Amino acid sequence: RQLGRNTRRVFKYDSISTEQWTAFADNLDKLCPIDPLIFDAWPLNQKCEYLHSRIIKAANSTLPSVTVGNTYVPKKPKDLESLCQSYRFLSKVAKTIRSLHKTPISYSIHYETKWSSYYIRLNNLLSLYKQTFVTPIILPPFLRDARIDDFANLLQMLENMTLLLRSLLLLKEKEFQASSIQAKIDARNDNFTNDISTFIESALSRTRRRIVLDRVFIDHPTHPTLLTSPDAIDQEVIEHFQNFVPITSTPPSSIQDLPERWSNAYAPLADVSPAIFDSLMDPPTLDEWSSTISSMPNDKAPGPSMISYEMLKHLGPSASTLLFNLICA
Known part of the structure; x- marks a missing residue:
């Protein structure tokens, strides 16, 4: 479903009124009737899913929004794209037969003509995905043969085929998504080992900027030289940066060997108690959490969850209690 999504919802925070935020908070509290004690006993993932949904x-029911298109569409393998097309075709045929089942009187030679082409392609699908359609399915070569029970049996066969093909499609989409993610991870790991500059550029989402040196002039007192060979240029640049600023001393082998200026800079501050770190891992208090939420900036991208800082700032009492419970879990 995620792979096939062509649009996404964007909330219009600039035009949300106080009344709409109040309606959002009230509606959300009505959707969260669970006892906090029961919520507290849930696993962390269940808590997250409950609150997120x-x-x-x-937000969808109360806040103004617009639907925009996604500019990025993952490129699917040919077999997965073919499976998507087959599923859409099967759904289309099932919809046609479902309409005939509801109003059998609408049957005409027009449907018979359409079925003649459907029949060939449906049998091709049965052959192509025979490992999915384990139970033998025999389709009538003529649509009029299915009029005996007002197309009920034919509709049942098509709906079963659609259900099986949809299950296969969801499985293949998950496999493709997992393999795509793993391929990106493997590529990044490989870059980390073999091409650190590409790794850094990928991690920072930036393109490489470089200066191309196609010639180097060596201003020697007696033998000035103009280098144009790429290998000679690379070697000269390396030698230049290695020798232009000579190292006059060896670096210290430990912190204790640092010069006094730097050892004083890195020494613990006498007026700062080490005890300040004792409560570092303690859960936040309600006041601390409320202060953190209220200080979050607006107009920031919410990420895949679609939950923005603005939404968190306008939670109702019940939802706020559950969220604080989740944070302290």
Whole structure:
């Protein structure tokens, strides 16, 4: 489903009124009737899913938004794209037969003509995905043969085929998504080992900027030289940066060997108690959490969760209690 999504919802925070935020908070609290004690006993993932689904549902129903297109569409393998097309075709045929089943009187020679082409392609699908359609499925060569029970049996066969093909499609989409993610991870790991500059550029989402030296002039007192060979230029540049600023001393082998200027700079401050770190891992208090939420900036991209700082700032009492419970988990 995620791979096939062509649009996404963007909330219009600039035009949300106080009344709409109040409606959002009230609606969200109605969607979160669970007892906090029961919520506290849930696994962490279940808590996250519960809150996420209800925050998004409340936002979709109360906050103004627009639907925009996604500019990036993952390129699917040919077999997966073919499976998608087959599923769409099968759904289309099932919809046609479902319409005939509801109103059998609408049957005409027009449907018979369409079925003649459907029949060939459906049998091709049965052959292509025979490992999915384990139970033998025999389709009538003529649509009029299915009029005996008002197309009920034919509709049942097509719906079963659609269900099986949809299950296969979801499985293949998950496999493709997992393999795509793994390929990106492997490429980044390989870059980290063999091409650190590419790794850094990828991690920072930036393109490489470089200066191309196609000639180097060596201003020697007696033998000035102009280098144009790429190998000679590379070697000369390396030698220049290695020798232009000579190292006059060896670096210290330990912190204790640092010069006094730097050892004093890195020494622990006498007026700072080491005890300040004792409570570093303690859960935040409610006041600390509320202060953190209220200090978050607006107009920031929410990320894949679609939950923005603005939404968190306008949670109702019940949702706020559950979120604080999740944070302290």
